[in-house]
Amino acid sequence: xxxxxxxxxxxxxxxxxxxxxxxxxxxxxxxxxxxxxxxxxxxxxxxxxxxxxxxxxxxxxxxxxxxxxxxxxxxxxxxxxxxxxxxxxxxxxxxxxxxxxxxxxxxxxxxxxxxxxxxxxxxxxxxxxxxxxxxxxxxxxxxxxxxxxxxxxxxxxxxxxxxxxxxxxxxxxxxxxxxxxxxxxxxxxxxxxxxxxxxxxxxxxxxxxxxxxxxxxxxxxxxxxxxxxxxxxxxxxxxxxxxxxxxxxxxxxxxxxxxxxxxxxxxxxxxxxxxxxxxxxxxxxxxxxxxxxxxxxxxxxxxxxxxxxxxxxxxxxxxxxxxxxxxxxxxxxxxxxxxxxxxxxxxxxxxxxxxxxxxxxxxxxxxxxxxxxxxxxxxxxxxxxxxxxxxxxxxxxxxxxxxxxxxxxxxxxxxxxxxxxxxxxxxxxxxxxxxxxxxxxxxxxxxxxxxxxxxxxxxxxxxxxxxxxxxxxxxxxxxxxxxxxxxxxxxxxxxxxxxxxxxxxxxxxxxxxxxxxxxxxxxxxxxxxxxxxxxxxxxxxxxxxxxxxxxxxxxxxx
Amino acid sequence: xxxxxxxxxxxxxxxxxxxxxxxxxxxxxxxxxxxxxxxxxxxxxxxxxxxxxxxxxxxxxxxxxxxxxxxxxxxxxxxxxxxxxxxxxxxxxxxxxxxxxxxxxxxxxxxxxxxxxxxxxxxxxxxxxxxxxxxxxxxxxxxxxxxxxxxxxxxxxxxxxxxxxxxxxxxxxxxxxxxx
Numbered sequence: 001x002x003x004x005x006x007x008x009x010x011x012x013x014x015x016x017x018x019x020x021x022x023x024x025x026x027x028x029x030x031x032x033x034x035x036x037x038x039x040x041x042x043x044x045x046x047x048x049x050x051x052x053x054x055x056x057x058x059x060x061x062x063x064x065x066x067x068x069x070x071x072x073x074x075x076x077x078x079x080x081x082x083x084x085x086x087x088x089x090x091x092x093x094x095x096x097x098x099x100x101x102x103x104x105x106x107x108x109x110x111x112x113x114x115x116x117x118x119x120x121x122x123x124x125x126x127x128x129x130x131x132x133x134x135x136x137x138x139x140x141x142x143x144x145x146x147x148x149x150x151x152x153x154x155x156x157x158x159x160x161x162x163x164x165x166x167x168x169x170x171x172x173x174x175x176x177x178x179x180x181x182x183x184x185x186x187x188x189x190x191x192x193x194x195x196x197x198x199x200x201x202x203x204x205x206x207x208x209x210x211x212x213x214x215x216x217x218x219x220x221x222x223x224x225x226x227x228x229x230x231x232x233x234x235x236x237x238x239x240x241x242x243x244x245x246x247x248x249x250x251x252x253x254x255x256x257x258x259x260x261x262x263x264x265x266x267x268x269x270x271x272x273x274x275x276x277x278x279x280x281x282x283x284x285x286x287x288x289x290x291x292x293x294x295x296x297x298x299x300x301x302x303x304x305x306x307x308x309x310x311x312x313x314x315x316x317x318x319x320x321x322x323x324x325x326x327x328x329x330x331x332x333x334x335x336x337x338x339x340x341x342x343x344x345x346x347x348x349x350x351x352x353x354x355x356x357x358x359x360x361x362x363x364x365x366x367x368x369x370x371x372x373x374x375x376x377x378x379x380x381x382x383x384x385x386x387x388x389x390x391x392x393x394x395x396x397x398x399x400x401x402x403x404x405x406x407x408x409x410x411x412x413x414x415x416x417x418x419x420x421x422x423x424x425x426x427x428x429x430x431x432x433x434x435x436x437x438x439x440x441x442x443x444x445x446x447x448x449x450x451x452x453x454x455x456x457x458x459x460x461x462x463x464x465x466x467x468x469x470x471x472x473x474x475x476x477x478x479x480x481x482x483x484x485x486x487x488x489x490x491x492x493x494x495x496x497x498x499x500x501x502x503x504x505x506x507x508x509x510x511x512x513x514x515x516x517x518x519x520x521x522x523x524x525x526x527x528x529x530x531x532x533x534x535x536x537x538x539x540x541x542x543x544x545x546x547x548x549x550x551x552x553x554x555x556x557x558x
Numbered sequence: 559x560x561x562x563x564x565x566x567x568x569x570x571x572x573x574x575x576x577x578x579x580x581x582x583x584x585x586x587x588x589x590x591x592x593x594x595x596x597x598x599x600x601x602x603x604x605x606x607x608x609x610x611x612x613x614x615x616x617x618x619x620x621x622x623x624x625x626x627x628x629x630x631x632x633x634x635x636x637x638x639x640x641x642x643x644x645x646x647x648x649x650x651x652x653x654x655x656x657x658x659x660x661x662x663x664x665x666x667x668x669x670x671x672x673x674x675x676x677x678x679x680x681x682x683x684x685x686x687x688x689x690x691x692x693x694x695x696x697x698x699x700x701x702x703x704x705x706x707x708x709x710x711x712x713x714x715x716x717x718x719x720x721x722x723x724x725x726x727x728x729x730x731x732x733x734x735x736x737x738x
Contacts, residue, residue, distance in 0.1 A: 392693060
C-alpha cells in the first residue's frame with residue numbers, strides 16, 4: 001500500500017512525484033513505456049556524419065509504422081526511439097476530422113521531447129471562460145497559481161526577461177538568451193509600427209546559468225547545441241529525467257514501475273474512493289493491481305480521459321468521476337502551422353555562433369491592446385537568423401560551392417499559436433469495438449476547429465505578414481491554414497476544472513468532484529488553453545495540487 | 559563474439575572508434591562501405607554516373623569535393639536504407655535522364671570530356687530547377703556533402719558543443735557558414 005500513486009512520468013507526473021515524495025509520501029509512479037536512462041540512452045553525441053540516413057527515417061518504415069508521428073518536425077532517426085509506433089498504438093478519428101496525436105511512451109514521457117517554451121497564463125486567461133461564456137469558469141485565478149509558478153520556475157530553471165506585461169506575467173527567470181541584432185531591429189520597427197505589440201526573448205526551460213540546486217541534481221548549463229530533441233546529456237533543459245525524478249528519488253520515497261499500462265482505477269463503493277490502479281504488464285500482458293491512499297492521474301489529456309472512461313463501474317456507469325459527463329469533452333490543442341516568413345534585409349557583416357535553442361516571442365495583443373473580430377487571441381514564436389547553405393539554390397559546381405560557403409541572408413519567421421475555444425463536441429470517447437493489443441478499448445478522437453478558430457487563423461497569418469512587411473522585409477511564404485489539430489502537441493481539457501460539479505470534473509484543487517482521493521493534474525485539467533505553451537502551467541498546477549492533496553491526506557479528509 | 563548479422567556496420571564501427579579513441583576520429587569513408595560493388599544498390603554503370611554527377615555538382619577545389627567526402631557511396635547507402643521503392647525508381651530514372659541529356663549532345667555522360675559533362679549538367683540543373691525529383695536528388699547530394707566530416711569541418715564549420723550563444727559576431731567575406 002502506497003500513500004500515493006502517480007500515473008504517468010512526464011511533465012505533470014514528474015512534478016507530482018517530486019512534490020509528494022518531498023512531503024514524505026511513499027509514492028509509486030506507474031509508467032506505461034520502457035525505462036530510459038538519463039544520458040546513457042540519449043543520442044546527442046552523434047555527429048552529423050554519424051546520424052543514420054542523414055536523420056531521415058526510412059520512408060517505407062515511416063509510412064508503415066509512424067504515419068502520424070512522422071508528421072512532427074522532431075521525428076528523425078536520432079529521436080525515433082522516443083516516438084510510439086502508430087501501428088502498435090492505434091486510435092481512431094472520423095475520416096473528415098483527422099487528429100494528429102503525437103506521443104512518446106517511456107520514462108519521462110514527452111518531457112524529454114518537448115519544445116521547452118515556458119510561459120505563464122495570465123489573469124486574463126483564467127477569466128476568459130467566465131467573460132465570454134465558453135467552457136466552465138476556472139475555479140482558480142492567476143493569484144492562486146502565481147506562487148506555484150514561482151516555485152516551479154525556480155526549480156526547473158526558466159530563462160527569460162522581465163517585461164511587465166499583464167497578458168504574460170513575469171516570473172523567476174534565469175538570464176534571457178540574447179536576441180540577434182536583426183531581431184532587435186525587428187523589435188524596434190515592430191513596436192513602432194504597432195505600439196500595442198511587444199517582441200521579447202523567448203522564455204524557455206534551459207539553464208542559462210545553473211544555480212546550486214540545479215548543479216546538485218547533476219544539471220549543467222546549456223551548451224547551445226540545439227540537439228534537445230535527442231535528450232540532453234547535460235541536463236540543461238528541464239525534463240522529468242534531468243530534474244523531477246532525480247529529486248524524487250533522493251527522498252527515498254519513490255518507487256517507479258515501467259512497462260506498466262494503467263488499465264483503470266479501482267473504485268470502492270463503500271469508501272467512495274479509489275483504492276488502486278489496475279495495470280497490465282506491457283510485455284507479459286499480465287494484470288496486477290497497485291493500492292494507494294490516493295491517485296494522481298498524469299497520463300496526459302487523452303489517456304487520462306481514456307483511463308477514467310475505462311474505469312466505469314456500477315457507481316459510475318459513464319466513467320469514473322464522470323457524473324458531469326464532461327470526461328473526454330472540451331478537448332483543445334493550439335492552432336498551429338499558421339504564420340509567415342521572409343528575408344530580412346541588411347546586416348550582411350554579422351553572423352552568430354552557437355545554436356540558440358530558443359527564439360523570440362510576440363505575446364498576445366489581439367483582444368488585449370488591439371481588437372479582433374473573434375474571441376481570445378494568439379501569440380507568435382519566431383526568430384531572425386542567418387540562413388546556412390541552401391540546397392534549393394540554383395546552379396552547380398565551383399560557383400555553387402563558392403556561393404554556399406558563406407552564410408545566406410537573414411531570414412525571419414513567425415509561427416502563430418492560437419487559442420482554441422473549449423467546446424463540448426470536441427471529444428474523446430472509447431471506441432465501441434476496437435481494442436489495443438493489451439485489450440484496452442482504443443480512443444476515438446472527434447475534434448475539429450470551429451468558426452472562431454478559422455477566423456483567427458486568417459487573422460494570425462495576415463498579422464504575421466504585416467509585421468514582416470512593417471520591418472521592410474519581403475514575405476516569402478505564409479500559411480493561414482491549420483496544419484492539423486494535435487500537431488501543436490498541447491492536448492488539454494478532457495477532465496477540466498470548474499466550480500460546478502454538474503458541468504466539470506475537477507474542483508479548484510484538481511480533486512475530482514465525485515471522488516475525493518483522485519486528482520488530475522495533466523493537460524486534461526485545463527478549463528481553457530490560453531495561447532501560451534502549457535507545460536509550465538501543468539508543472540505549477542501539479543505542484544499546487546500535490547500540496548493540497550497531502551494536506552487533505554494528513555487531515556484525514558481523504 | 560558472435561556478431562548479429564542485422565547489426566548495423568556503421569554503428570559497430572562507431573562504437574569501435576569510441577572504444578579506442580573517444581570522439582570523432584576521421585574514419586576513412588571506405589571503412590563504412592560495403593566490401594564490393596556487388597552489395598551496392600546502383601549497378602556499376604549507374605554508380606559511375608552517380609559519381610560523375612556528384613563530382614560535378616560538388617567538385618574538389620581548395621577543399622575536398624563530393625567524391626572525397628564519400629558522397630556517392632553514402633548516397634547509394636541511402637537508397638538501400640532510406641529510400642522507398644518509388645523513390646529508388648525515381649532516382650534510377652533521373653540518372654537515366656541525365657545520361658540521355660548527354661546523349662543528345664553526342665554521347666553518354668561517361669563518354670564525354672570533362673568540360674562537356676559539366677555543360678550538360680549545368681543545362682540540366684537549369685532546366686530542372688522546378689522538378690521535385692531533381693531538387694530532392696540535389697538536396698541529398700549537398701546534404702551528404704555538407705554533413706560529411708570533410709564537408710562540415712573543412713569546407714564549412716561545425717561545432718558539436720558550441721558552449722556559448724553569441725548573437726552577434728563580426729564577419730568578413732572569408733567567414734564560412736555553419737554546416738548545421
